[in-house]
Amino acid sequence: MQSEHYVIIGNGPAANSAADILRKGDPDARITLISDEFFPYYHRHLLRHYILGKKSKEDLIVRPISYYRENRIRLRLGQKVVRIDLQTRTVFLAHMEKVHYTRLLICLGGKPRIPEIHYVYSEYFTAIKTIDDAEAFREQLPGIRSMVIVGGDLISVKMAASFLETGMNVRFLIDEDAFWPLKLDDDQRRDFTERLSARGAEVISGDVLAGVEPETEGGFRVRTRNGLSLSCDRIGAFFGLIPDVDFLVGSGLDIDRGILVNEYLQTQFEGVYAAGDCAQVYNPDLKNYWVSIGWDNALHLGQIAAHNILGSDKTADLPPLNLLNSDGVKVQTAWWRDL
Ligand SMILES: Cc1cc2nc3c(=O)[nH]c(=O)nc-3n(C[C@H](O)[C@H](O)[C@H](O)COP(=O)(O)OP(=O)(O)OC[C@H]3O[C@@H](n4cnc5c(N)ncnc54)[C@H](O)[C@@H]3O)c2cc1C
Structure with a gap:
Protein backbone atom coordinates (compact mmCIF):
# COMPACT_ATOMS: atom_id res chain seq x y z
CA MET A 1 0.00 0.00 0.00
CA PRO A 112 -4.46 42.09 9.11
CA ARG A 113 -8.00 43.18 8.48
CA ILE A 114 -8.76 46.55 6.90
CA PRO A 115 -12.48 47.41 7.01
CA GLU A 116 -13.90 48.10 3.56
CA ILE A 117 -14.64 51.71 4.41
CA HIS A 118 -10.90 52.34 4.99
CA TYR A 119 -9.62 50.27 2.07
CA VAL A 120 -8.86 53.33 0.01
CA TYR A 121 -6.20 54.36 2.58
CA SER A 122 -4.56 50.90 2.83
CA GLU A 123 -1.32 52.02 1.18
CA TYR A 124 -0.78 54.56 3.97
CA PHE A 125 -1.33 52.04 6.77
CA THR A 126 1.27 50.05 8.67
CA ALA A 127 0.17 46.65 9.94
CA ILE A 128 2.37 44.13 11.72
CA LYS A 129 1.74 40.45 11.14
CA THR A 130 5.02 38.91 10.03
CA ILE A 131 8.69 39.10 10.89
CA ASP A 132 9.23 40.98 7.62
CA ASP A 133 6.68 43.61 8.71
CA ALA A 134 8.44 43.87 12.07
CA GLU A 135 11.86 44.13 10.48
CA ALA A 136 10.75 46.95 8.19
CA PHE A 137 9.23 48.80 11.14
CA ARG A 138 12.31 48.23 13.30
CA GLU A 139 14.53 49.83 10.67
CA GLN A 140 12.27 52.87 10.48
CA LEU A 141 11.75 53.16 14.24
CA PRO A 142 14.48 55.78 14.93
CA GLY A 143 12.67 58.19 12.57
CA ILE A 144 9.19 57.59 13.99
CA ARG A 145 8.31 60.05 16.71
CA SER A 146 4.55 59.96 16.45
CA MET A 147 1.97 57.39 15.51
CA VAL A 148 -1.78 57.41 15.10
CA ILE A 149 -3.31 53.99 15.65
CA VAL A 150 -6.67 53.46 13.99
CA GLY A 151 -8.95 50.63 14.97
CA GLY A 152 -7.10 49.23 17.91
CA ASP A 153 -7.29 45.54 18.73
CA LEU A 154 -5.64 43.15 21.15
CA ILE A 155 -2.40 43.27 19.14
CA SER A 156 -2.37 47.07 19.03
CA VAL A 157 -2.67 47.44 22.80
CA LYS A 158 0.55 45.48 23.28
CA MET A 159 2.24 47.22 20.37
CA ALA A 160 1.26 50.64 21.71
CA ALA A 161 2.70 49.81 25.12
CA SER A 162 6.01 49.03 23.41
CA PHE A 163 5.93 52.17 21.24
CA LEU A 164 5.23 54.32 24.31
CA GLU A 165 8.33 52.88 25.98
CA THR A 166 10.43 54.49 23.25
CA GLY A 167 9.00 57.93 24.06
CA MET A 168 6.86 57.92 20.92
CA ASN A 169 3.72 60.03 20.87
CA VAL A 170 0.85 57.55 20.41
CA ARG A 171 -2.73 58.55 19.65
CA PHE A 172 -5.48 55.94 19.44
CA LEU A 173 -8.49 56.54 17.26
CA ILE A 174 -10.83 53.82 18.44
CA ASP A 175 -13.86 53.26 16.31
CA GLU A 176 -16.84 50.93 16.41
CA ASP A 177 -14.91 48.17 14.71
CA ALA A 178 -12.01 48.43 17.11
CA PHE A 179 -11.88 44.94 18.54
CA TRP A 180 -13.42 43.04 15.65
CA PRO A 181 -14.66 40.32 15.86
CA LEU A 182 -15.43 41.31 19.45
CA LYS A 183 -17.75 44.18 20.28
CA LEU A 184 -16.78 46.24 23.29
CA ASP A 185 -19.49 47.31 25.71
CA ASP A 186 -19.29 50.73 27.36
CA ASP A 187 -17.50 49.42 30.46
CA GLN A 188 -14.89 47.59 28.40
CA ARG A 189 -14.36 50.66 26.25
CA ARG A 190 -13.88 52.83 29.35
CA ASP A 191 -11.47 50.30 30.82
CA PHE A 192 -9.51 50.15 27.59
CA THR A 193 -9.32 53.94 27.41
CA GLU A 194 -8.19 54.25 31.03
CA ARG A 195 -5.51 51.61 30.64
CA LEU A 196 -4.03 53.18 27.56
CA SER A 197 -4.23 56.71 28.95
CA ALA A 198 -2.44 55.58 32.11
CA ARG A 199 0.43 54.44 29.89
CA GLY A 200 0.63 57.85 28.24
CA ALA A 201 -1.39 57.32 25.05
CA GLU A 202 -4.00 59.84 23.96
CA VAL A 203 -7.26 57.99 23.32
CA ILE A 204 -9.84 59.49 20.99
CA SER A 205 -13.15 57.65 21.09
CA GLY A 206 -16.54 58.43 19.59
CA ASP A 207 -14.86 59.62 16.42
CA VAL A 208 -13.84 57.88 13.20
CA LEU A 209 -11.25 58.15 10.49
CA ALA A 210 -12.56 60.31 7.67
CA GLY A 211 -9.48 60.84 5.53
CA VAL A 212 -5.72 60.41 5.18
CA GLU A 213 -3.29 62.54 3.19
CA PRO A 214 0.42 61.96 2.79
CA GLU A 215 2.52 64.97 3.75
CA THR A 216 5.47 66.23 1.78
CA GLU A 217 8.07 65.42 4.44
CA GLY A 218 7.04 61.76 4.57
CA GLY A 219 4.45 61.80 7.31
CA PHE A 220 0.66 61.73 7.17
CA ARG A 221 -2.31 63.84 8.13
CA VAL A 222 -5.28 61.96 9.55
CA ARG A 223 -8.67 63.67 9.50
CA THR A 224 -11.59 62.56 11.62
CA ARG A 225 -15.31 62.92 11.16
CA ASN A 226 -15.47 65.32 14.14
CA GLY A 227 -12.97 67.64 12.48
CA LEU A 228 -9.70 66.64 14.14
CA SER A 229 -6.56 66.91 12.05
CA LEU A 230 -3.73 64.74 13.38
CA SER A 231 -0.24 64.87 11.97
CA CYS A 232 1.95 61.78 12.45
CA ASP A 233 4.94 59.87 11.11
CA ARG A 234 3.08 56.54 10.78
CA ILE A 235 -0.50 55.27 10.83
CA GLY A 236 -0.90 51.88 12.47
CA ALA A 237 -4.00 49.98 11.36
CA PHE A 238 -5.09 47.29 13.80
CA PHE A 239 -8.58 45.96 13.14
CA GLY A 240 -7.96 42.36 14.09
CA LEU A 241 -6.91 39.47 11.89
C1 LIG B 1 1.80 40.82 16.21
C2 LIG B 1 0.93 39.70 16.72
C3 LIG B 1 0.79 39.50 18.09
C4 LIG B 1 -0.03 38.46 18.56
N1 LIG B 1 -0.15 38.25 19.92
C5 LIG B 1 -0.93 37.24 20.39
C6 LIG B 1 -1.09 37.02 21.79
O1 LIG B 1 -0.52 37.73 22.62
N2 LIG B 1 -1.90 35.99 22.19
C7 LIG B 1 -2.53 35.17 21.30
O2 LIG B 1 -3.24 34.23 21.72
N3 LIG B 1 -2.41 35.35 19.96
C8 LIG B 1 -1.64 36.38 19.49
N4 LIG B 1 -1.53 36.60 18.15
C9 LIG B 1 -2.33 35.76 17.24
C10 LIG B 1 -1.63 34.43 17.00
O3 LIG B 1 -0.29 34.64 16.61
C11 LIG B 1 -2.40 33.71 15.90
O4 LIG B 1 -3.72 33.50 16.35
C12 LIG B 1 -1.74 32.38 15.57
O5 LIG B 1 -0.43 32.57 15.09
C13 LIG B 1 -2.58 31.63 14.52
O6 LIG B 1 -1.94 30.46 14.19
P1 LIG B 1 -2.20 29.72 12.80
O7 LIG B 1 -1.32 28.51 12.84
O8 LIG B 1 -3.64 29.57 12.58
O9 LIG B 1 -1.68 30.73 11.68
P2 LIG B 1 -0.40 31.66 11.53
O10 LIG B 1 0.45 31.63 12.75
O11 LIG B 1 -0.91 32.97 11.05
O12 LIG B 1 0.42 30.93 10.39
C14 LIG B 1 -0.07 30.91 9.07
C15 LIG B 1 0.98 30.29 8.19
O13 LIG B 1 0.45 30.13 6.87
C16 LIG B 1 1.42 30.54 5.94
N5 LIG B 1 0.71 30.94 4.71
C17 LIG B 1 -0.33 31.80 4.57
N6 LIG B 1 -0.72 31.86 3.28
C18 LIG B 1 0.08 31.01 2.60
C19 LIG B 1 0.18 30.63 1.23
N7 LIG B 1 -0.66 31.12 0.30
N8 LIG B 1 1.15 29.75 0.88
C20 LIG B 1 2.00 29.23 1.79
N9 LIG B 1 1.94 29.55 3.10
C21 LIG B 1 1.00 30.42 3.49
C22 LIG B 1 2.16 31.68 6.63
O14 LIG B 1 3.42 31.86 6.05
C23 LIG B 1 2.24 31.12 8.04
O15 LIG B 1 3.35 30.26 8.16
C24 LIG B 1 -0.72 37.63 17.65
C25 LIG B 1 -0.58 37.84 16.27
C26 LIG B 1 0.22 38.87 15.80
C27 LIG B 1 0.35 39.10 14.32
Whole structure:
Protein backbone atom coordinates (compact mmCIF):
# COMPACT_ATOMS: atom_id res chain seq x y z
CA MET A 1 0.00 0.00 0.00
CA GLN A 2 1.26 3.45 -0.88
CA SER A 3 2.14 5.46 2.24
CA GLU A 4 0.39 8.70 3.04
CA HIS A 5 1.68 12.11 2.08
CA TYR A 6 0.29 14.65 4.52
CA VAL A 7 0.66 18.15 3.16
CA ILE A 8 0.15 21.02 5.56
CA ILE A 9 -0.10 24.58 4.28
CA GLY A 10 1.23 26.90 6.95
CA ASN A 11 4.03 26.99 9.50
CA GLY A 12 2.35 28.51 12.53
CA PRO A 13 1.09 26.83 15.72
CA ALA A 14 -1.79 25.00 14.00
CA ALA A 15 0.47 23.52 11.31
CA ASN A 16 3.27 22.54 13.67
CA SER A 17 1.09 20.99 16.36
CA ALA A 18 -0.61 18.96 13.63
CA ALA A 19 2.73 17.83 12.18
CA ASP A 20 3.83 16.57 15.61
CA ILE A 21 0.70 14.44 16.03
CA LEU A 22 0.90 13.12 12.47
CA ARG A 23 4.52 12.09 12.89
CA LYS A 24 3.79 10.27 16.17
CA GLY A 25 0.69 8.59 14.76
CA ASP A 26 2.16 7.59 11.38
CA PRO A 27 5.94 7.12 11.62
CA ASP A 28 6.31 6.07 7.97
CA ALA A 29 4.28 8.78 6.28
CA ARG A 30 5.69 11.67 4.28
CA ILE A 31 4.89 15.00 5.91
CA THR A 32 5.41 18.34 4.16
CA LEU A 33 4.92 21.79 5.64
CA ILE A 34 4.69 24.67 3.16
CA SER A 35 5.01 28.31 4.18
CA ASP A 36 5.35 31.46 2.14
CA GLU A 37 7.46 33.00 4.90
CA PHE A 38 11.21 32.41 4.76
CA PHE A 39 11.66 32.50 8.51
CA PRO A 40 11.15 29.33 10.62
CA TYR A 41 8.19 28.86 13.01
CA TYR A 42 8.23 31.85 15.37
CA HIS A 43 6.32 33.51 18.22
CA ARG A 44 4.31 36.32 16.66
CA HIS A 45 3.52 37.87 20.04
CA LEU A 46 7.25 38.56 20.54
CA LEU A 47 7.47 40.71 17.41
CA ARG A 48 6.98 43.87 19.46
CA HIS A 49 10.08 43.02 21.53
CA TYR A 50 12.00 42.40 18.33
CA ILE A 51 10.96 45.80 17.00
CA LEU A 52 12.37 47.47 20.12
CA GLY A 53 15.60 45.46 19.90
CA LYS A 54 14.85 43.58 23.14
CA LYS A 55 14.76 40.23 21.36
CA SER A 56 16.85 38.98 18.48
CA LYS A 57 15.39 37.09 15.54
CA GLU A 58 16.73 33.86 17.04
CA ASP A 59 14.81 34.52 20.30
CA LEU A 60 11.57 34.41 18.34
CA ILE A 61 12.09 30.94 16.92
CA VAL A 62 9.88 28.26 18.46
CA ARG A 63 11.91 25.30 17.18
CA PRO A 64 15.10 24.97 15.15
CA ILE A 65 15.21 23.75 11.57
CA SER A 66 17.04 20.63 12.81
CA TYR A 67 13.78 19.53 14.49
CA TYR A 68 12.21 18.98 11.09
CA ARG A 69 15.17 17.00 9.84
CA GLU A 70 15.20 14.81 12.93
CA ASN A 71 11.47 14.17 12.59
CA ARG A 72 11.58 13.67 8.81
CA ILE A 73 9.24 16.56 8.15
CA ARG A 74 9.94 18.31 4.85
CA LEU A 75 9.85 22.05 5.51
CA ARG A 76 9.37 24.17 2.42
CA LEU A 77 9.95 27.80 3.40
CA GLY A 78 9.43 30.79 1.13
CA GLN A 79 7.02 28.86 -1.12
CA LYS A 80 3.62 30.34 -1.75
CA VAL A 81 0.60 28.18 -2.50
CA VAL A 82 -1.41 29.86 -5.23
CA ARG A 83 -4.01 27.21 -6.06
CA ILE A 84 -5.35 23.89 -4.89
CA ASP A 85 -6.97 21.32 -7.16
CA LEU A 86 -9.09 19.19 -4.89
CA GLN A 87 -10.01 16.72 -7.63
CA THR A 88 -6.43 15.76 -8.50
CA ARG A 89 -5.22 16.38 -4.91
CA THR A 90 -2.59 18.85 -6.05
CA VAL A 91 -1.19 21.99 -4.45
CA PHE A 92 0.24 24.53 -6.89
CA LEU A 93 3.14 26.71 -5.80
CA ALA A 94 3.94 30.19 -7.12
CA HIS A 95 7.19 28.95 -8.70
CA MET A 96 5.17 26.52 -10.87
CA GLU A 97 5.91 23.39 -8.86
CA LYS A 98 3.09 20.98 -7.99
CA VAL A 99 2.87 18.98 -4.78
CA HIS A 100 0.55 15.98 -4.58
CA TYR A 101 -1.04 14.98 -1.30
CA THR A 102 -3.11 12.14 0.02
CA ARG A 103 -4.44 14.29 2.88
CA LEU A 104 -4.34 18.05 3.12
CA LEU A 105 -4.45 20.31 6.16
CA ILE A 106 -4.89 24.04 5.57
CA CYS A 107 -3.48 26.27 8.34
CA LEU A 108 -3.13 29.59 6.52
CA GLY A 109 -3.71 31.80 9.52
CA GLY A 110 -5.04 35.33 9.32
CA LYS A 111 -3.96 38.58 7.75
CA PRO A 112 -4.46 42.09 9.11
CA ARG A 113 -8.00 43.18 8.48
CA ILE A 114 -8.76 46.55 6.90
CA PRO A 115 -12.48 47.41 7.01
CA GLU A 116 -13.90 48.10 3.56
CA ILE A 117 -14.64 51.71 4.41
CA HIS A 118 -10.90 52.34 4.99
CA TYR A 119 -9.62 50.27 2.07
CA VAL A 120 -8.86 53.33 0.01
CA TYR A 121 -6.20 54.36 2.58
CA SER A 122 -4.56 50.90 2.83
CA GLU A 123 -1.32 52.02 1.18
CA TYR A 124 -0.78 54.56 3.97
CA PHE A 125 -1.33 52.04 6.77
CA THR A 126 1.27 50.05 8.67
CA ALA A 127 0.17 46.65 9.94
CA ILE A 128 2.37 44.13 11.72
CA LYS A 129 1.74 40.45 11.14
CA THR A 130 5.02 38.91 10.03
CA ILE A 131 8.69 39.10 10.89
CA ASP A 132 9.23 40.98 7.62
CA ASP A 133 6.68 43.61 8.71
CA ALA A 134 8.44 43.87 12.07
CA GLU A 135 11.86 44.13 10.48
CA ALA A 136 10.75 46.95 8.19
CA PHE A 137 9.23 48.80 11.14
CA ARG A 138 12.31 48.23 13.30
CA GLU A 139 14.53 49.83 10.67
CA GLN A 140 12.27 52.87 10.48
CA LEU A 141 11.75 53.16 14.24
CA PRO A 142 14.48 55.78 14.93
CA GLY A 143 12.67 58.19 12.57
CA ILE A 144 9.19 57.59 13.99
CA ARG A 145 8.31 60.05 16.71
CA SER A 146 4.55 59.96 16.45
CA MET A 147 1.97 57.39 15.51
CA VAL A 148 -1.78 57.41 15.10
CA ILE A 149 -3.31 53.99 15.65
CA VAL A 150 -6.67 53.46 13.99
CA GLY A 151 -8.95 50.63 14.97
CA GLY A 152 -7.10 49.23 17.91
CA ASP A 153 -7.29 45.54 18.73
CA LEU A 154 -5.64 43.15 21.15
CA ILE A 155 -2.40 43.27 19.14
CA SER A 156 -2.37 47.07 19.03
CA VAL A 157 -2.67 47.44 22.80
CA LYS A 158 0.55 45.48 23.28
CA MET A 159 2.24 47.22 20.37
CA ALA A 160 1.26 50.64 21.71
CA ALA A 161 2.70 49.81 25.12
CA SER A 162 6.01 49.03 23.41
CA PHE A 163 5.93 52.17 21.24
CA LEU A 164 5.23 54.32 24.31
CA GLU A 165 8.33 52.88 25.98
CA THR A 166 10.43 54.49 23.25
CA GLY A 167 9.00 57.93 24.06
CA MET A 168 6.86 57.92 20.92
CA ASN A 169 3.72 60.03 20.87
CA VAL A 170 0.85 57.55 20.41
CA ARG A 171 -2.73 58.55 19.65
CA PHE A 172 -5.48 55.94 19.44
CA LEU A 173 -8.49 56.54 17.26
CA ILE A 174 -10.83 53.82 18.44
CA ASP A 175 -13.86 53.26 16.31
CA GLU A 176 -16.84 50.93 16.41
CA ASP A 177 -14.91 48.17 14.71
CA ALA A 178 -12.01 48.43 17.11
CA PHE A 179 -11.88 44.94 18.54
CA TRP A 180 -13.42 43.04 15.65
CA PRO A 181 -14.66 40.32 15.86
CA LEU A 182 -15.43 41.31 19.45
CA LYS A 183 -17.75 44.18 20.28
CA LEU A 184 -16.78 46.24 23.29
CA ASP A 185 -19.49 47.31 25.71
CA ASP A 186 -19.29 50.73 27.36
CA ASP A 187 -17.50 49.42 30.46
CA GLN A 188 -14.89 47.59 28.40
CA ARG A 189 -14.36 50.66 26.25
CA ARG A 190 -13.88 52.83 29.35
CA ASP A 191 -11.47 50.30 30.82
CA PHE A 192 -9.51 50.15 27.59
CA THR A 193 -9.32 53.94 27.41
CA GLU A 194 -8.19 54.25 31.03
CA ARG A 195 -5.51 51.61 30.64
CA LEU A 196 -4.03 53.18 27.56
CA SER A 197 -4.23 56.71 28.95
CA ALA A 198 -2.44 55.58 32.11
CA ARG A 199 0.43 54.44 29.89
CA GLY A 200 0.63 57.85 28.24
CA ALA A 201 -1.39 57.32 25.05
CA GLU A 202 -4.00 59.84 23.96
CA VAL A 203 -7.26 57.99 23.32
CA ILE A 204 -9.84 59.49 20.99
CA SER A 205 -13.15 57.65 21.09
CA GLY A 206 -16.54 58.43 19.59
CA ASP A 207 -14.86 59.62 16.42
CA VAL A 208 -13.84 57.88 13.20
CA LEU A 209 -11.25 58.15 10.49
CA ALA A 210 -12.56 60.31 7.67
CA GLY A 211 -9.48 60.84 5.53
CA VAL A 212 -5.72 60.41 5.18
CA GLU A 213 -3.29 62.54 3.19
CA PRO A 214 0.42 61.96 2.79
CA GLU A 215 2.52 64.97 3.75
CA THR A 216 5.47 66.23 1.78
CA GLU A 217 8.07 65.42 4.44
CA GLY A 218 7.04 61.76 4.57
CA GLY A 219 4.45 61.80 7.31
CA PHE A 220 0.66 61.73 7.17
CA ARG A 221 -2.31 63.84 8.13
CA VAL A 222 -5.28 61.96 9.55
CA ARG A 223 -8.67 63.67 9.50
CA THR A 224 -11.59 62.56 11.62
CA ARG A 225 -15.31 62.92 11.16
CA ASN A 226 -15.47 65.32 14.14
CA GLY A 227 -12.97 67.64 12.48
CA LEU A 228 -9.70 66.64 14.14
CA SER A 229 -6.56 66.91 12.05
CA LEU A 230 -3.73 64.74 13.38
CA SER A 231 -0.24 64.87 11.97
CA CYS A 232 1.95 61.78 12.45
CA ASP A 233 4.94 59.87 11.11
CA ARG A 234 3.08 56.54 10.78
CA ILE A 235 -0.50 55.27 10.83
CA GLY A 236 -0.90 51.88 12.47
CA ALA A 237 -4.00 49.98 11.36
CA PHE A 238 -5.09 47.29 13.80
CA PHE A 239 -8.58 45.96 13.14
CA GLY A 240 -7.96 42.36 14.09
CA LEU A 241 -6.91 39.47 11.89
CA ILE A 242 -9.07 37.96 9.19
CA PRO A 243 -8.68 34.46 7.71
CA ASP A 244 -6.27 34.59 4.80
CA VAL A 245 -8.21 32.52 2.28
CA ASP A 246 -8.61 34.76 -0.76
CA PHE A 247 -6.74 32.49 -3.17
CA LEU A 248 -9.02 29.56 -2.31
CA VAL A 249 -12.10 31.25 -3.68
CA GLY A 250 -13.08 29.17 -6.70
CA SER A 251 -11.36 26.04 -5.37
CA GLY A 252 -14.69 24.45 -4.50
CA LEU A 253 -14.13 24.79 -0.75
CA ASP A 254 -16.95 26.44 1.16
CA ILE A 255 -15.69 29.79 2.34
CA ASP A 256 -17.40 32.44 4.42
CA ARG A 257 -15.27 34.36 6.92
CA GLY A 258 -12.89 31.41 6.81
CA ILE A 259 -12.82 27.88 5.45
CA LEU A 260 -16.00 26.18 6.57
CA VAL A 261 -15.33 22.89 8.37
CA ASN A 262 -17.48 20.55 10.41
CA GLU A 263 -16.91 19.89 14.11
CA TYR A 264 -14.17 17.38 13.11
CA LEU A 265 -12.42 20.18 11.18
CA GLN A 266 -13.03 18.45 7.86
CA THR A 267 -14.09 20.44 4.80
CA GLN A 268 -16.74 19.07 2.46
CA PHE A 269 -13.87 17.27 0.65
CA GLU A 270 -12.74 13.87 1.90
CA GLY A 271 -9.27 14.09 3.46
CA VAL A 272 -9.11 17.90 3.39
CA TYR A 273 -9.08 19.70 6.74
CA ALA A 274 -8.55 23.25 8.03
CA ALA A 275 -7.41 24.46 11.47
CA GLY A 276 -6.27 27.59 13.29
CA ASP A 277 -7.15 31.19 12.44
CA CYS A 278 -8.29 30.31 8.91
CA ALA A 279 -10.98 27.82 9.98
CA GLN A 280 -14.63 28.59 10.57
CA VAL A 281 -15.81 25.67 12.64
CA TYR A 282 -19.31 24.25 12.92
CA ASN A 283 -20.64 23.67 16.42
CA PRO A 284 -23.71 21.38 16.50
CA ASP A 285 -24.87 22.80 19.86
CA LEU A 286 -24.82 26.36 18.56
CA LYS A 287 -26.07 25.21 15.16
CA ASN A 288 -23.71 27.79 13.84
CA TYR A 289 -20.10 28.43 12.91
CA TRP A 290 -17.49 30.17 15.02
CA VAL A 291 -14.23 31.77 14.08
CA SER A 292 -11.48 32.39 16.53
CA ILE A 293 -8.07 33.95 16.57
CA GLY A 294 -5.34 33.09 19.04
CA TRP A 295 -2.20 31.08 19.60
CA ASP A 296 -3.52 28.40 21.97
CA ASN A 297 -6.61 27.89 19.89
CA ALA A 298 -4.47 27.29 16.81
CA LEU A 299 -2.31 24.77 18.70
CA HIS A 300 -5.39 22.94 19.87
CA LEU A 301 -7.23 22.89 16.56
CA GLY A 302 -4.11 21.70 14.76
CA GLN A 303 -3.92 18.72 17.10
CA ILE A 304 -7.59 17.86 16.68
CA ALA A 305 -7.35 17.99 12.90
CA ALA A 306 -4.28 15.75 12.92
CA HIS A 307 -5.94 13.17 15.15
CA ASN A 308 -8.90 13.08 12.80
CA ILE A 309 -6.69 12.78 9.74
CA LEU A 310 -5.25 9.71 11.46
CA GLY A 311 -8.73 8.24 11.86
CA SER A 312 -10.08 9.55 15.19
CA ASP A 313 -13.30 11.48 15.49
CA LYS A 314 -12.40 14.20 17.96
CA THR A 315 -14.60 17.26 17.98
CA ALA A 316 -13.44 20.84 18.28
CA ASP A 317 -16.04 21.63 20.88
CA LEU A 318 -14.16 23.69 23.40
CA PRO A 319 -16.40 25.34 25.98
CA PRO A 320 -18.04 28.47 24.59
CA LEU A 321 -17.14 30.49 27.68
CA ASN A 322 -17.03 33.82 26.05
CA LEU A 323 -19.46 33.65 23.23
CA LEU A 324 -20.28 36.82 21.36
CA ASN A 325 -22.40 37.44 18.33
CA SER A 326 -20.77 39.68 15.79
CA ASP A 327 -22.51 40.53 12.55
CA GLY A 328 -24.47 37.30 12.70
CA VAL A 329 -21.36 35.15 13.17
CA LYS A 330 -21.00 33.41 16.52
CA VAL A 331 -17.55 34.19 17.81
CA GLN A 332 -15.63 32.24 20.41
CA THR A 333 -13.33 34.62 22.22
CA ALA A 334 -11.84 32.46 24.93
CA TRP A 335 -8.83 31.75 22.75
CA TRP A 336 -6.66 34.75 22.93
CA ARG A 337 -3.91 34.07 25.43
CA ASP A 338 -2.09 36.92 27.07
CA LEU A 339 1.31 35.80 25.88
C1 LIG B 1 1.80 40.82 16.21
C2 LIG B 1 0.93 39.70 16.72
C3 LIG B 1 0.79 39.50 18.09
C4 LIG B 1 -0.03 38.46 18.56
N1 LIG B 1 -0.15 38.25 19.92
C5 LIG B 1 -0.93 37.24 20.39
C6 LIG B 1 -1.09 37.02 21.79
O1 LIG B 1 -0.52 37.73 22.62
N2 LIG B 1 -1.90 35.99 22.19
C7 LIG B 1 -2.53 35.17 21.30
O2 LIG B 1 -3.24 34.23 21.72
N3 LIG B 1 -2.41 35.35 19.96
C8 LIG B 1 -1.64 36.38 19.49
N4 LIG B 1 -1.53 36.60 18.15
C9 LIG B 1 -2.33 35.76 17.24
C10 LIG B 1 -1.63 34.43 17.00
O3 LIG B 1 -0.29 34.64 16.61
C11 LIG B 1 -2.40 33.71 15.90
O4 LIG B 1 -3.72 33.50 16.35
C12 LIG B 1 -1.74 32.38 15.57
O5 LIG B 1 -0.43 32.57 15.09
C13 LIG B 1 -2.58 31.63 14.52
O6 LIG B 1 -1.94 30.46 14.19
P1 LIG B 1 -2.20 29.72 12.80
O7 LIG B 1 -1.32 28.51 12.84
O8 LIG B 1 -3.64 29.57 12.58
O9 LIG B 1 -1.68 30.73 11.68
P2 LIG B 1 -0.40 31.66 11.53
O10 LIG B 1 0.45 31.63 12.75
O11 LIG B 1 -0.91 32.97 11.05
O12 LIG B 1 0.42 30.93 10.39
C14 LIG B 1 -0.07 30.91 9.07
C15 LIG B 1 0.98 30.29 8.19
O13 LIG B 1 0.45 30.13 6.87
C16 LIG B 1 1.42 30.54 5.94
N5 LIG B 1 0.71 30.94 4.71
C17 LIG B 1 -0.33 31.80 4.57
N6 LIG B 1 -0.72 31.86 3.28
C18 LIG B 1 0.08 31.01 2.60
C19 LIG B 1 0.18 30.63 1.23
N7 LIG B 1 -0.66 31.12 0.30
N8 LIG B 1 1.15 29.75 0.88
C20 LIG B 1 2.00 29.23 1.79
N9 LIG B 1 1.94 29.55 3.10
C21 LIG B 1 1.00 30.42 3.49
C22 LIG B 1 2.16 31.68 6.63
O14 LIG B 1 3.42 31.86 6.05
C23 LIG B 1 2.24 31.12 8.04
O15 LIG B 1 3.35 30.26 8.16
C24 LIG B 1 -0.72 37.63 17.65
C25 LIG B 1 -0.58 37.84 16.27
C26 LIG B 1 0.22 38.87 15.80
C27 LIG B 1 0.35 39.10 14.32
